[in-house]
Amino acid sequence: MDDFESPALGLDLPEPPPPAGSAAYRVLARKYRPQTFSELIGQDAMVKTLGNAIARGRIAHAFLLTGVRGVGKTSTARLIAKALNCIGPDGTGGPTIDPCNMCEPCRAIAEGRHIDVIEMDAASHTGVDDVREIIEAVRYASVSARYKIYIIDEVHMLSKNAFNALLKTLEEPPEHVKFLFATTEVNKVPVTVLSRCQRFDLRRIPAEKLAEHFAHVAGLEQVRVEPEAVAMIARAAEGSARDGLSILDQAIAHGGGDVTAEQVRDMLGLADRGRIRRLLDLVLAGDATQALAELDEAHDLGIDPAGLLRGLMESLHSVTRTKAGAPADALSSAEQRQSAEELAQRLGWGQIHRLWQMLLKGLQDVQVAPDPQEAATMSLLRLIHAADLPDPATLMRKLTADAAGGTASPAERAQPGVSTAISKLPNDFKALIAAIEGSGKHLLAQQLHDHVGLVQFAPPELILKPMRPLGPDFARDLAAAMQGATATKWQVSLSDGPSEPSLLDQEKMAEERARDSVLADPNVKAVLEAFPDASLESYISGAA
Known part of the structure; x- marks a missing residue:
């Protein structure tokens, strides 16, 4: 909140007297x-x-x-x-x-x-x-x-x-x-x-304190401001009293004396909370037609596509806080809190995290796209097609339950898109490595393939012998990765006892045996004797 400064000296000077016949106005x-x-x-x-x-x-x-x-x-x-x-x-x-x-x-x-x-x-x-x-x-x-x-x-x-x-x-x-x-x-x-x-x-000023301050200023200015309008201005200020007072000043001028939530929403290009809730419900319901119609209507009203996605992220953040048991935003209405509680019960953690990441990616796309509205449309469609997918943990629990002949929980049965295919634990060490690779833990899979020897494979128990230093948390990280890949809790231990060679060493030894076998072939020997400078560079396994 800087006062008038002399461009030449950089010093704060007294305000110049107002022109004759005009009333001085201070923002x-x-x-x-x-x-x-x-x-x-x-x-x-x-x-x-x-x-x-x-x-x-x-x-x-x-x-x-x-x-x-x-x-x-x-x-x-x-x-x-x-x-x-x-x-x-x-x-x-x-x-x-x-x-x-x-x-x-x-x-x-x-x-x-x-x-x-x-x-x-x-x-x-x-x-x-x-x-x-x-x-x-x-x-x-x-x-x-x-x-x-x-x-x-x-x-x-x-x-x-x-x-x-x-x-x-x-x-x-x-x-x-x-x-x-x-x-x-x-x-x-x-x-x-x-x-x-x-x-x-100096701390960023909490939104609730800003709202109280702005309401007090509006009272001193004898301006009637709706509580929802004050809350919107406080959120838009992002912790800055100066920014919020500037927005309030503009809102008073925009409304001709009275400040309503609708006026502030129009002035800032914001989507109202009801529209955000409707759009989020349509996305979760997978209703692409109505969701895009809602998006087009918001665009016609001049609502910024980036602001619309930020509103969805804010609503999803409220759901996350509610699901985690954190206190609700003091500026949120009873309807907002009720909606957050309903969605918190309805959505799993995996769905919430996935939707948040996709919204974040969508917001980035909107900010760099030549046509923000088109980018927002594509982002909503991605959300709609991903909203009803089960998270990996739920899917693995379902598969494991089916394989064991059991039944899934009511919440898991309610998850659309969950396959009823039979699944079982890996049959051998190679299959386990493939499962870990498939779950996205590429580094762990490579370490299992290249740097450890198998001592014992008895699911859900695994004993390994490190061939190279693997770090103090290797066993713990591997157990967590195996549980994520197989939906089964494993016991992993490291040993210095006898073990099989690593899979990489086994592959090298197999290659050497195959090479020796080729070199021992009478026809190959004859060729090498006829051409002393020749060498075996490569071979095709099984070739006649």
Whole structure:
């Protein structure tokens, strides 16, 4: 939430007076910028730490504030500047976590005109010369404030030379100087700088707190906003108070004073929750015709295809949380919670994970496709044809139950597409390796083929002798892979006793025997004697 900045100096200046005869309007993001720490939402841990540090006189000489956009980094920096320089209404106060906002330093800092609080935008002042000006200026005492404070926004934009020039001053600044750095990309700040700062990671603001804040702002603005509209704005803000207030500002203008969920949905190009639920039900029911009709209708209404897929992913995520027993989203309606509970009982974990992965792939396709609507259509069709397929674990349990003459559970019998074919455990070690290969565990299959000798094969028990180092978790990983491939729990152990050669060695020995047999053939011997420089390069088994 950055105030107006001079493009030439990078300093926050007082707002210019409005033109004569016009009323000044301040956007909500600036009008409701926090003026006290109590108004800073979602950062209680940081406020508590700062309060304790100020109360005990343990104030660091440099602070680094990091977090996503719009969580209050610059606002916090200004609040710290006020807290350190506040003198109270009577002019006798000291540093406090509750600045009075009445004394001259508090008012001047809030208005961006205090001569001892210097704000610099590192994005437009990246060079060493800009930092050199700071280094020269810090030697001089503050003009009127208790501390001379430098607020450098987006500090990660400084050049390497600029950081290096700042290091010494940053490590041992004069007692009257404090540095406040703000950045959205802390990973780009050199470690040498990080080690000289007290770091605060500002949290992404929870959606429910944003919704409360936006509802409060709407009340102060005397604007009627539907609760669902507030929830939609809070979700769209993605943890940023500034972004959410900007959306609310736009929604107020869009609605002419009143803000409804329908208006916000149209403004943001979102699909309503009812449409998302209907579409998800159609996908799970395998109704391609109606699902595509719903998709076409959403397209005609101007709903972004990517937004539609994100809505499906959000609904599926709610189902996942419900199935795992996690608390429901505080902003979700009773209908949404009921739908999530129904689907959580209806869908297995395998189906949920498969649908999620396919939606994620579909979203990526939509974002790169020349025609997003066509990509969304193909993604929905893939979902429809995959929605009723059983997951591999359910299929293997069914096959094993049928092979044993048993019966599957009601949930497994309800799974469409489950074959009733008879299956049984592998007959030999080679068949076991083939089953593991078929389940996708290619590395394990290769290790079994090349690097182990068979000691005992007695399903469901397997004893192997490693011919090469295989890692400490080999037996555990192999047992898990065998259970997944055969739907049977195996006991796997490793031994140093006598064993068969590895299958790879057996194949090599068989090849050598076959080669020796060919070379022993009288006709081959005659050819080799007639042509001494000739050699056997290859042969065809069984050739006459």
